[in-house]
Amino acid sequence: MHSWDDFKIFLSVAETGSYSASARKMGVNHSTISRRIQNLESAHGVKLFERTTKGYQLTDAGEAIFDVVLQASEATNQASRMLSGHDDRLEGEIKLTMPHEIFDRFLAKPLAQFCVDYPQIKINLGVKPGLKNIANREADLAVRITPEPPEYLIGRRVTYMQHGLYVNAHWAEKIKNGAQNVPLVLWPHIKGLPEWSSHFSNPQVAMYVDDLSSMYEAVRAGMGVARMPCFYPDSVNDASVIRLPIEQDLSNWGIWLLNHVDLRYSARINKCKQLLALHLEKHIPLFLGAFSK
Amino acid sequence: MHSWDDFKIFLSVAETGSYSASARKMGVNHSTISRRIQNLESAHGVKLFERTTKGYQLTDAGEAIFDVVLQASEATNQASRMLSGHDDRLEGEIKLTMPHEIFDRFLAKPLAQFCVDYPQIKINLGVKPGLKNIANREADLAVRITPEPPEYLIGRRVTYMQHGLYVNAHWAEKIKNGAQNVPLVLWPHIKGLPEWSSHFSNPQVAMYVDDLSSMYEAVRAGMGVARMPCFYPDSVNDASVIRLPIEQDLSNWGIWLLNHVDLRYSARINKCKQLLALHLEKHIPLFLGAFSK
DNA sequence: TCCCAGCTGTGCATTTTTGCATACCATATT
DNA sequence: AATATGGTATGCAAAAATGCACAGCTGGGA
Numbered sequence: 327m328h329s330w331d332d333f334k335i336f337l338s339v340a341e342t343g344s345y346s347a348s349a350r351k352m353g354v355n356h357s358t359i360s361r362r363i364q365n366l367e368s369a370h371g372v373k374l375f376e377r378t379t380k381g382y383q384l385t386d387a388g389e390a391i392f393d394v395v396l397q398a399s400e401a402t403n404q405a406s407r408m409l410s411g412h413d414d415r416l417e418g419e420i421k422l423t424m425p426h427e428i429f430d431r432f433l434a435k436p437l438a439q440f441c442v443d444y445p446q447i448k449i450n451l452g453v454k455p456g457l458k459n460i461a462n463r464e465a466d467l468a469v470r471i472t473p474e475p476p477e478y479l480i481g482r483r484v485t486y487m488q489h490g491l492y493v494n495a496h497w498a499e500k501i502k503n504g505a506q507n508v509p510l511v512l513w514p515h516i517k518g519l520p521e522w523s524s525h526f527s528n529p530q531v532a533m534y535v536d537d538l539s540s541m542y543e544a545v546r547a548g549m550g551v552a553r554m555p556c557f558y559p560d561s562v563n564d565a566s567v568i569r570l571p572i573e574q575d576l577s578n579w580g581i582w583l584l585n586h587v588d589l590r591y592s593a594r595i596n597k598c599k600q601l602l603a604l605h606l607e608k609h610i611p612l613f614l615g616a617f618s619k
Numbered sequence: 620m621h622s623w624d625d626f627k628i629f630l631s632v633a634e635t636g637s638y639s640a641s642a643r644k645m646g647v648n649h650s651t652i653s654r655r656i657q658n659l660e661s662a663h664g665v666k667l668f669e670r671t672t673k674g675y676q677l678t679d680a681g682e683a684i685f686d687v688v689l690q691a692s693e694a695t696n697q698a699s700r701m702l703s704g705h706d707d708r709l710e711g712e713i714k715l716t717m718p719h720e721i722f723d724r725f726l727a728k729p730l731a732q733f734c735v736d737y738p739q740i741k742i743n744l745g746v747k748p749g750l751k752n753i754a755n756r757e758a759d760l761a762v763r764i765t766p767e768p769p770e771y772l773i774g775r776r777v778t779y780m781q782h783g784l785y786v787n788a789h790w791a792e793k794i795k796n797g798a799q800n801v802p803l804v805l806w807p808h809i810k811g812l813p814e815w816s817s818h819f820s821n822p823q824v825a826m827y828v829d830d831l832s833s834m835y836e837a838v839r840a841g842m843g844v845a846r847m848p849c850f851y852p853d854s855v856n857d858a859s860v861i862r863l864p865i866e867q868d869l870s871n872w873g874i875w876l877l878n879h880v881d882l883r884y885s886a887r888i889n890k891c892k893q894l895l896a897l898h899l900e901k902h903i904p905l906f907l908g909a910f911s912k
Numbered sequence: 913t914c915c916c917a918g919c920t921g922t923g924c925a926t927t928t929t930t931g932c933a934t935a936c937c938a939t940a941t942t
Numbered sequence: 943a944a945t946a947t948g949g950t951a952t953g954c955a956a957a958a959a960t961g962c963a964c965a966g967c968t969g970g971g972a
Contacts, residue, residue: 344920402626
């Protein structure tokens, strides 16, 4: 009888393109991956991967089964979620993911308390960049900053999010005095100059940065002007970073609290979701940019 | 990470209704089944089965996932077949199934030779009653006696099959002399008297039997008249069993040689299929009832 | 060109899983 | 009621899978 798990490993090698990467993803040793693939290949008398300089590429036979194995994967993932959805115990693991800025500013303390209150629940927090896949159960529950979540997830928009233009005190002064060549700090995916740069004289791109907290630090260090969601600069008591009095339209992006439909009746997920909602809601005015300094 | 194999075991318990039966089907010890189900249940905090007097019944949670797990099963089975379908080696296993009467009379010797010719191929023959499921890979290749095979199987009708009415010499004599209360030997699924019994005076059911070779022995022992496919009585040199000169319509049942579509390019399956076809075709006149004794 | 970093294959020790043997239980049968 | 049969749980030994450590290989960069 063939092993379903061997197909699971096949899929992860096909997706990652290497035994090592697959091993890391699956949390096993790379030799296990190697031997499982050997099993699968010799059991069926077919080579599934070709070893190339770019890692392991699927052979024709491998290509042929990829789609059905993917179906199998989706089915088992769904089964797993459906079972966890029936779990009414306040124990077990919650795989939680959110941008680290949200965690650091608002949720670190409440979650610490949560761990004390429910010692049987183990929280596994993922804040590394790159979205965790909720369909795969890479995460059970997520705080996401997004305009609109995918439809197979349920949850709600806790609040919309206001943005503002921030500089440090030094640049605030210079801009007020009509500084030329105003430097901008931008997200890497921005092409050319953003619309809001028209408020400045001869704006120049000074730096691209892909992380909000680093963008904040760049601004604080005097790197220039950046457009950031208000909650981050405004939630810390630091007078050296100032929001410019330039009104921004309310963004259609919001703070979302999300989980998979199949997990909607899980007791521990709901308990945690409730806690996160409570503590995020407390800061709604902040998210909406109410407290300019 | 959850194990796909645990779901495979869940499915087999759900289908068989007991740990022991599931263990036999999967070829493992029942304690393995028991422990795997425990894993699955405790990992998700849900009971999947309720132990009743009739074995293990699915709980609501178990019912909920049954369909998706079945999908997973179909997907992995298909993947497995597709891989075997790419196998161009003349080695490995062939799971073969057929009615034992066909094997005994026509294919035992050819298959013995096949094993000598291809020592790397191991034939696993299933002749026990109850159809093997080709979709599940319980069998790779089948000889079936059926009117029309399911459409996901490919293969061909080697021949149609003629039936005849058989008795032993003693009863042949008595019937010729107008015997009363002629006893019939029938298949258990026949309700009431079959149409062909109208050829006899006051026919009586003597026995039901669910196996062709046993039916033949019953007739030979003088149990009465039976309708059998001609090939079985006519392929053995035994003058004590005689076909009555009563013409039967040609049945729409045939001898089919079948395998799953996904295995159509497997070298060893095709080699074996070719051999079986050759030796069955040699006996087409016999199947059509040409050699009355 | 050489070195370095990352990836893969394999022997060996360890851990995990499995099978076996036994005990226990419930149902059906005598 | 006693016995037999089939199914299930569990301790312990055997077997299998895994991780580890090391070696070999490859491509990119100094």
